[in-house]
Amino acid sequence: MGEDKLGGNLLEIQDVIVIGGGPVGLFGATMARLHGMTTTVIESLPELGGQLYALYPEKPIFDVAGFYGITGKDLALRLVEQADHFSPTFVVGQSVETIACIEATDGTYYEVVTSGGVHRARVLLVTVGIGAFVPRKLPAEGADQFENRGVFYLMPPLDYFRDKRVLVVGGGDTALDWTLAIAPRARHLTLIHRRNQFRGQEESIRLIHESPAISVKTPYELVRVAGRERIEAVVVKEAVSGEEETWPMDDVVGGLGFLPSLGPVKTWGLDLDGNTIVVDPATMMTTLPGVFAAGDVVQYPGKVKLIATGFGEIGIAIAQIRSYLDPTKKGLPHSTNLKGIPRP
Ligand SMILES: Cc1cc2nc3c(=O)[nH]c(=O)nc-3n(C[C@H](O)[C@H](O)[C@H](O)COP(=O)(O)OP(=O)(O)OC[C@H]3O[C@@H](n4cnc5c(N)ncnc54)[C@H](O)[C@@H]3O)c2cc1C
Structure with missing residues (x-):
């Protein structure tokens, strides 16, 4: 050689x-x-x-x-x-x-x-x-800053989410699959989507709506990811009224597809x-x-x-x-x- x-x-x-x-x-x-x-x-x-x-x-x-x-x-x-x-x-x-x-x-x-x-x-x-x-990135302030240390586009090992407060963003199969996978480990999981209708498989949508461990919030958009060393909260906006709310959060998963x-x-x-x-x-x-x-x-x-x-x-x-x-x-x-x- x-x-x-x-x-x-x-x-x-x-x-x-x-x-x-x-x-x-x-x-x-x-x-x-x-x-x-x-x-x-x-x-x-x-x-x-x-x-x-x-x-x-x-x-x-x-x-x-x-x-x-x-x-x-x-x-x-x-x-x-x-x-x-x-x-x-x-x-x-x-x-x-x-x-x-x-x-x-x-x-x-x-x-x-x-x-x-x-x-x-x-x-x-x-x-x-x-x-x-190539994941579609979350168009929210602060998302870049926390990428791979609180904001995820590819799935880390699921145990990472154990006992954490997790926000999943998106309305298609990627977001729905990750919601169902993470929810059993998380302390609480919130799924937001900017439309009222999800576009994924009907069975996934049914399971998500039936799960007591998952809060579904629509139509909501992610505005900002906030924190210092780690994520502490997210600011979201109700898409119709435009009213902003701040929710305490540990992790954010971008499920907007690839x-x-x-x-x-x-x-x-x-x-x-x-x-x-x-x-x-x-x-x-x-x-x-x-x-x-x-x-x-x-x-x-x-x-x-x-x-x-x-x-x-x-x-x-x-x-x-x-x-x-x-x-x-x-x-x-x-x-x-x-x-x-x-x-x-
Ligand atoms: C949510 C979801 C659910 C699905 N469910 C099913 C199902 O139930 N049944 C089913 O049959 N199919 C399903 N599919 C489709 C199935 O996953 C694909 O058909 C399958 O993965 C295709 O395999 P592949 O090896 O051709 O490509 P991929 O799985 O895309 O693998 C290609 C690999 O090539 C690598 N690569 C790309 N570019 C380069 C490069 N330049 N140099 C080196 N490496 C490179 C990539 O990193 C990747 O690892 C599903 C897909 C999704 C997204």
């Missing part, structure tokens, strides 16, 4: 780099390793699991085959555990910034530059989902349709040779953004990647027939 032009390690060329460690990327790593490919997964967040872990860790999922009501966090942990059996390399906390196709004498490969180094692979599997999670932002992915030369990458659904290949994509980020006629669909796309992509790397290989053998797999 030597030094490359960016001062990083001159790494061996891997078979596959999976960009994005959400559920689809994690399953992609499992499948790539299962079928004998050297694989690195690069994830921009400090934790693997994508939307499951970052956006709805406590929410039960009912439409992933083989599980009834598994929470987002538990499914993420199971996917990591499954991938771990096959020992891919995980690089977390590094965002992929650029990709470049290098024509070398011994074949073409991609050079991937992250916020922390350089990686190389013959094939890229892009599973960046909805891209970086803005889709592919960020650097938009500069990689892929054929895009808005915030999605156009692929051929027969191969999951993008318009760049050797660059495949799967999961929420892809677009083709009939695409459905579900975990199950993403897993299916991985099956197609891995079969094609296997043939791309070695044209003598076709399709995918059943896992039950593979030799040398670590047994449970």
